[in-house]
Amino acid sequence: MNTSQLKFRDPALGRALGEKLTTVVNQIGRDPVSVMHVCGSHEQAIARFGLRSAFPRALDVVMGPGCPVCITDVPEVDEGVALALQGVRVATYGDMVRVPGTVKSLADARAEGARIEVVYGIDQAIELARQTTEEIVFFATGFETTAVATAAALLAGVPKNFSVLSAHKYIPPVMEIVTEMPGTRIEGFLAAGHAAVITGSGVFEAFVKSHGVPVVVAGFEPLDILAALVKLVELVRDRTPRVENMFPRAVTREGNRVAQEQLWKVFSPTGGRWRGIAHVPNGNLRLKEEWAAFDARRRFKIDVARLWDSAPPKLLGQCLCGEIMSGSKGPKDCPLFGKDCVPENPVGACMVSTEGTCRIWHQYGGHLDLRGIA
Amino acid sequence: MSSLRPGSGSAFPSVIPRNQQIAMRHGGGGRAMRMLIEEVFMRGASDLPVDGVGLSAMDDGAAIRIGDQFLIVTTDSHVIHPLFFPGGDIGRLSIAGTVNDLSMMGATRLLGLTCGVILEEGLSFDVLERVQASMQATCREVGVPIVTGDTKVMGKGELDALVINTTGFALASRVVRDNGLRVGDRVIVTGTVGDHGLAVMATRNKLQLEGKLESDVAPLFDLVQRVLAVGGDAIVAMKDPTRGGVASALHEMAGKAGVGVLVSEEAVPVSEAARAASELLGIDPLHVANEGKALIGVRPDRAQAVLAAIREHPLGRHAAIIGTAIAEPKGKLVLDTGFGRRLLAEPEGEPLPRIC
Missing domain, CATH: 3.40.50.11740 (HypD, alpha/beta domain 2)
Known part of the structure; x- marks a missing residue:
């Protein structure tokens, strides 16, 4: 197939997937149904294409610790x-x-x-x-x-x-941590396609088995994300947690063996803190x-x-970056967002990085709910 | 008459903290530059007493009533690197830029331009003559003379090559402001967006692109005469989307009018080459400078007729209706991507300095 002919940005297909998403979420019948993605590039695409305004109200798509x-x-x-x-x-x-x-x-x-x-x-x-x-x-x-x-x-x-x-x-170990957090609302994960190119989709199988939470590997075009979300909420609806690869044009179950060998030749996983989240074993x-x-x-x-x-800057105490990355809060909950904390003068790391939740939300206009605008 | 006060209508704090210095973004045509003007240049400045358009309006130019007409005045300094770029040069830019600002205020008769140049020691006569010839050619194209000028030379390294300031004078019987949008009004863009800024960026980055990516720099006076003739009083707002692009100009129009604008991303004309460059550079064409385009606010019942008239003009063949004024959210732009909607943020400034 000539990939230049593929159209990953067809709004008509996008609308059809959006309707499907609403149907499945309605079938689940809970509000909210919360799923998490763990990748700044996914948040970029969701924000850039305004996907969140097309998600059903009962679906909460949260960005987790996806900004390195x-x-x-x-x-x-x-x-x-x-x-x-x-x-x-x-x-x-x-x-x-x-x-x-x-x-x-x-x-x-x-x-x-x-x-x-x-x-x-x-x-x-x-x-x-x-x-x-x-x-x-x-x-x-x-x-x-x-x-x-x-x-x-x-x-x-x-x-x-x-x-x-x-x-x-x-990334894989932190998904366990987020799932095990007291009061967590996360019912499924979108996994980052480019990381899975290396690790393979199989890397998530043990997690799904032990935690009973579905994982869907997703690409980065708007249709990739919508199709993966439909698959994810179907798995939630059917209570059939498993790993699905919705980015098969780039990701295999085994991943890139050569890259994995190189990775583990040089690095060993150890426990350590992730900013604002927790100690993450491995x-x-x-x-x-x-x-x-x-x-x-x-x-x-x-x-x-x-x-x-010397003392840390005063505003840093009010920064919600940690809560935002663990998915328990969003930029709209932060009193600093867009006021004392802006890209040219950031307080927390989430406003610094182009992959940070707050920076992305700010770049694409803040957190206004646009679903009601005629 | 809008009464923009420092910081009004903005959820953001001042961009000029104490003891700070001027940064490149303060000249970028976006929020930072607007705050600079509001907080520094407008402080304590007296304004026109009545019935005109002065500095506080922060429009494309001033309008001073003389009898039953208005004298339109605007001034612009041009700094661009490189001096010669695909589709134009600093000479053509310095004439077109000022003529376009006059046109956006509703000018119907151009009177003349002034030209002040500051030259760097060591600039070659050859370069200067090419720039001068380009200025003259553009003046002839529009039918406006340069009536007076000034020349200064600064030492080598004290400025880069050449700065040109032009001031323009024109007459208008009805001033067209940038704050006239009402709910329901349509916004037309007169052609493809982002060409100028992306062409300059591609040149500086030596990008090899398929297709022709050229600056759109052109004087719009003739096109605007057609718009005013066909649209009449239904033409309620005009602005040229230069630094900061369509996003910046539309934000100003929406903010001053107290409306929102719903923009259809699919309707925004972008040339193939500009789209390729923008994807490569990761820059939204809506945030990039244009030098031969206008945003025109028109009452809904005249929108199609005005659009048709623009499309008949050689500079308006790709014109499109890209937006509709909406009641809420006031002062903001909502972008319909085809997949969903998001806010189109007001750019902090042009992504690249020295673009016009």
Whole structure:
């Protein structure tokens, strides 16, 4: 099939799927039926195409901990800031620079004279290291998608003055945590298609079996998301929890074996906190023992305690980023959203990253319910 | 007459915190620039006493009553990089930009333009002559003379190549404002959106695109004469969507009129090349500058006739009705994507500096 002929943005098909969605949700007969997606790109597509206004009122589609920048924990940011203030050149993704730590962000460190390099990926950071004899630390964030890139780069060989401060996270375990949270309303998950390209849809089978919650792998065009949601609420309606792959043009059950091998050659899963959510067993990806020479945590003595002398910014106490990422609250519940917290002057991480819930909602006009407009 | 007060109608705090400096976004044509004008330039400024359009209206130009007519005045400084871009150059831009602002105020007779240039030491005569020839050609196209001017030179590195300011004078018997939309009125865009900004961005980023992506820079005076002749009093608002694009201009029109606008994304004309560039750059064409397009608010019963007249004009072949004024939410744009609806946010500013 010539994929250029495929039309993933056909509004007529979209409307038909929207009607189907309403029918199935009505058949369930509960209000609300709550499902969660765990990906900033899904939220981008939902917001960009105005899908939420076409969802039935009884369906609540919540964005969970799907923004890697947002769930990077405060102490992890502190480590990056402390390293930079110790005089090490820290290279990282642009989104990370303004994410607040306990008292300071990397941007604050830069204002104090620290050298922060914004890069598009690890390759660029390695290139920086090749051009100098100074120590370059790549502050590596992101889920299994970017973790694979970090692993592949290390396996391919990096210069001696290069090391990695890994804040990589692994998504499957956090779905268990969210499902087990007291008072959780989540009845099903949309899984991120691009991560599943690597892990395979099979990675969710154990979770579905142990927790009885369906998972549907979804792509990123509006029709992908609508079709996956229809499938998900059908599984909820029929009480038949299982894994369904609604992104078969890219995702297989096994996933990318080569990438998985590379990932687990370099990283081992360890427990750790995700910002605002909880301790997630096996949710953090840390460099294995044999990569110690390239692990910034082993290479440097990182002095984070010196950051804690001054008080954190006052507004940070009111930030609901954690509750928003665990799906228990939304941007509309936050008193700072769009007022004291805006993209040009963000308070919390969710307003910093282009994959953050608050940033996306702000970009697409806030949280007005448009379902009533004639 | 709108009475915009600093910060009014906005849920946002000031964008100019104490001790801050001017940032590029303050010149981007969006919310930040509007706040800058409201909070700095309008503070303590006296305005026209009666029966005219002054600074506080923040329209495309001023209107000063003289007898039974209005003198329309507007001024614009042009800074663009590169000076020559696909579809135009800074010379054509400096004439078209000012003529278009006069046209948007309802001008029916162009009187003349002034031209002030600031040149960088070391600029080649060849470049200057090409720019001057382009200005003259555009003046001839519209039928307006440059009647006076000024020249300054600054040291190398004190500015980049060339800045051109033009001020325009024209007459109108009926001033068309940008605040006249009422519930039910239609909004027409006179052609494809985003071409200018995307063409400049594609040039700067050296994007290799299929199809021809060119700036739309053109003087709209002739097209607007046709609109006014066919539409008459039914033409209730006009604005050219330059920096910040259609989203920014429509926000201003909606906010000043106290209405919302429901925009159909499927109806918005976008050229194939502009669409490709916008997907590649991740920038919505509705947020990108145009230099040869107008947004026209028209009473519903005359909308089709005005649209047909625009489409007969060479600069209006792709014109379309893209929106309808609605009662709520006031001052906001609701975008119907075909899949659902969302708000079309007011851009903070043009995504790229030095675009016009």
